Amino acid sequence: TEERNNIPAFTPSQKKRLEALLMPEEVIPDPSENLNFQELESSLVNRRKKDIVKIYEDDRENQLGKIERIITKFFVDRGFLEIKSPILIPIEYIERMGITEDKELFEQVFKVDKNMCLRPMLAPGLYNHLRKFDKVLPDPIRIFEIGPCYRKESDGSQHLEEFTMLNFCQMGSMCTRKTLENLIDELLEFMDIEYEIVSDNCHVYGATIDVLHKDMELASAVVGPIPKDADWGITKPWIGAGFGLERLLKVMHNYKNIRRASRSESYYNGITTNL
Ligand code: ATP
Ligand code: 9VF
Ligand code: MG
Numbered sequence: 443t444e445e446r447n448n449i450p451a452f453t454p455s456q457k458k459r460l461e462a463l464l465m466p467e468e469v470i471p472d473p474s475e476n477l478n479f480q481e482l483e484s485s486l487v488n489r490r491k492k493d494i495v496k497i498y499e500d501d502r503e504n505q506l507g508k509i510e511r512i513i514t515k516f517f518v519d520r521g522f523l524e525i526k527s528p529i530l531i532p533i534e535y536i537e538r539m540g541i542t543e544d545k546e547l548f549e550q551v552f553k554v555d556k557n558m559c560l561r562p563m564l565a566p567g568l569y570n571h572l573r574k575f576d577k578v579l580p581d582p583i584r585i586f587e588i589g590p591c592y593r594k595e596s597d598g599s600q601h602l603e604e605f606t607m608l609n610f611c612q613m614g615s616m617c618t619r620k621t622l623e624n625l626i627d628e629l630l631e632f633m634d635i636e637y638e639i640v641s642d643n644c645h646v647y648g649a650t651i652d653v654l655h656k657d658m659e660l661a662s663a664v665v666g667p668i669p670k671d672a673d674w675g676i677t678k679p680w681i682g683a684g685f686g687l688e689r690l691l692k693v694m695h696n697y698k699n700i701r702r703a704s705r706s707e708s709y710y711n712g713i714t715t716n717l
Pocket of ligand 2: 562563564565566568569572607609610611646662663664666680681682683684
C-alpha cells in the first residue's frame with residue numbers, strides 16, 4: 443500500500459473490486475479525496491443494488507435477450523425467415539466447412555464426444571436450410587439465425603468462449619455486394635452504431651468484408667458463391683454476414699470488457715451481481 447499524506451492508495455485487489463462496481467461512465471474518485479475503500483465500496487454497492495431494482499421495476503428485460511428480440515424483428519420485418527438449428531452438431535460439419543485439422547479454428551472447437559461438437563459458427567445449419575428450402579420457397583430465399591456459438595479463445599476483452607452470433611443470408615437473385623452493404627448499413631444505422639468496412643481474408647470464405655467499430659471487428663460478411671458451396675449442395679449465388687451480439691452490446695454500452703455483455707452469473711445487464 444502506497445502512503446501519501448497518510449492516505450492509503452487502493453491496492454490492486456481493491457481497484458479491481460471498485461472497477462467491477464463502477465459503470466462505464468463512472469470514475470473511481472481520487473484517493474486524495476479522503477474516501478476510504480469501505481465507504482466507497484458500500485456506496486457503489488448501494489448504487490448497483492438500486493440499478494438492479496430499477497430494472498426489476500421497469501422492463502425486466504435481459505440485454506442479451508432483448509437485443510436478440512430486436513434484431514429478430516428487424517430481419518423478420520425485412521422478409522428473412524427465423525431459423526433455430528442445433529447447437530450440438532457433427533464434427534463432420536466443421537470439416538465440410540473446410541476447417542480441417544491443420545486450420546486454427548479446428549483447434550478452437552469444443553468437442554463433445556467422438557463425433558459431436560458445440561457449433562463455432564452458424565453457417566452449417568444455414569447451408570442445410572438454404573438447400574432444403576430452395577425446393578420450397580420463392581426466389582430469393584432470405585433466412586437468419588441468432589444463437590449461441592462456442593470457440594476456445596485465449597485472448598481477452600473482445601472474445602468470449604460462449605457468445606451469440608447473428609448470421610443472415612440471402613440466396614438466389616440480387617445477391618450483390620450492394621444488397622449486402624445496404625443490409626449491414628440499415629442494421630447498424632438502426633442500432634445507432636458507427637462502423638467502417640474493410641476488406642479481409644479468411645480461409646473458409648476467401649475474401650471477406652469486415653465491419654469494424656474502431657479496432658474491433660463487429661462482423662464478417664461474404665459475397666458468394668464460393669467453391670465450398672458444392673459440398674453443401676448449394677449451386678446459387680448468395681450473400682451473408684455474421685455479427686457477434688455481445689460485441690454490439692459492448693459498443694452500445696461502452697463496456698471495457700465484453701464479459702459485461704455475456705451470458706454470465708457475474709453481471710446482469712452489465713451490472714455486477716456480487717453485491
Ligand atoms: P476475431 O478475428 O475477432 O476472433 P473472427 O473473424 O474469428 O473474429 P468470425 O468467424 O468472422 O470471427 O465470426 C463472426 C463474428 O462473430 C465476429 O465478427 C464477431 O463479432 C463474433 N465473434 C467471433 N468470435 C467471437 C468470440 N470468441 N467472442 C465474441 N464474439 C465473437
Ligand atoms: C459470412 C461469419 C455459408 C450461404 C450459410 C452464409 C455467411 C459469415 C461469416 C461466420 C462464419 N458467411 N462466423 O455465410 O453468411 O461462418 O465464419 Si452461408
Ligand atoms: Mg471474421
